[in-house]
Amino acid sequence: MGINATTNDPVNNDIDAQKKPQKSQSDDMRDTFLQMIVTQMQNQDPTKPMDNTDLTSQLAQIATLESMNNLNDSVSVISKQINSGQSMAAVEYVGRGVLIPGSDIALVPVSDDKNNTRVKADNPLPGTDQSIQQYSDSDDGHDEPEKSGFESTPFGFFLSKPADKIEITIRDKNKGIVRTITVEGETKVDIYDKIWDGRNDNGELVADTKGKYTFEVKATMKGEEIPQTNIFRLKYATVHGITPGAGAPLLDVGIGNSVPLSDIYKAYL
Missing domain, CATH: 1.10.287 (Helix Hairpins)
Structure with a gap:
């Protein structure tokens, strides 16, 4: 069965022209x-020919x-x-949690259900519980597990100079100090992540469990503060998809937010 070209489609019957390579x-x-x-x-003066040079x-x-x-x-x-x-x-990052530049923290409800999947911090600061339950935005029709508390999304920092004391300050939306976490001991150049239990310095669960929090990191070595240019704060995000970028693909990490691959410091399974 033949296929006829419509009257609106240009047809080039010059086979030789089609085979002729295009010049670059x-x-x-x-x-x-x-x-x-x-x-x-051709137009030079015969009495003054062009110089060979x-x-x-x-x-x-x-x-x-x-x-x-x-x-x-x-x-x-x-x-x-x-x-x-x-x-x-x-x-490969679609659907996975990642750490990208930022300082935001959010609290999520957690339960004691052992069947629930929890994200583990791969390189945690010492002496902390480093797990967080992953929750889907969609309703799967199952009963929600009984909540036993709250934990933060993973957050962390990249330290480009060694330190012997780290101080993490968590603030609420009004910039008030909620929790101060101090870790003493050798901290090498590396990426560190952490989970916050949602409690303030008095050990009480914060009242605004749905609010957004931010954190700051201060590092010192032998009593001398390390410049903030050597500390890169990292927040948690979920990669929802891929979007086109100028010369390279971008990762969609939320409405109106896309980051290049170079901004991914860590990915969670």
Whole structure:
């Protein structure tokens, strides 16, 4: 059964034209340059012919220009391959929890149900309970487990200089201090994550369990404070999907929020 082209579809019946390779931008520029030189030689004054040095210089410019265009073509191909690889890598993060730059903390209800999946902090600060239950935004129709308390989403920091004392300050939406956590001992250059139990310095559960909290990190070494430029605070987010970016894919971590792959400091299973 044949397929007929519609009257609105352009049809190219010139098979030779279809097979003819298209010239690249480099080829067009080279041909134009050569035509200019030939025209210049044809119209030169016979009594004052073109200097060999000028001709050599112009031919060298053609070679340099062509090399630069070939290099641009090669870089473009490599860039496309890199972007393709980044897209494949980005897909692996969809549905996973990650740590990205930020200082936000949220509390979530937890239960003692052992069947519930809990995220573990991979490199926690010493002496803390490092687990948090994962909750889905969708209702699966099952009865909600009995809540026994609250825990924060994972949060942490990347320390680019060693320290011997870490002080974490958690604040409420009014910037008031809710909890201060101090860890003394050697802390090496690394990424650290932590879970907050939702309690204040008096051991009481905070009243606003649905509010947003922020945290600050102060580090010292032998009594000397480490600059904040060496401390990168990290917040928890869930990767919902992939969005196109300028030259590289972006990870969708919430409405109106997308981050590049380079912003992923840690991913949770």
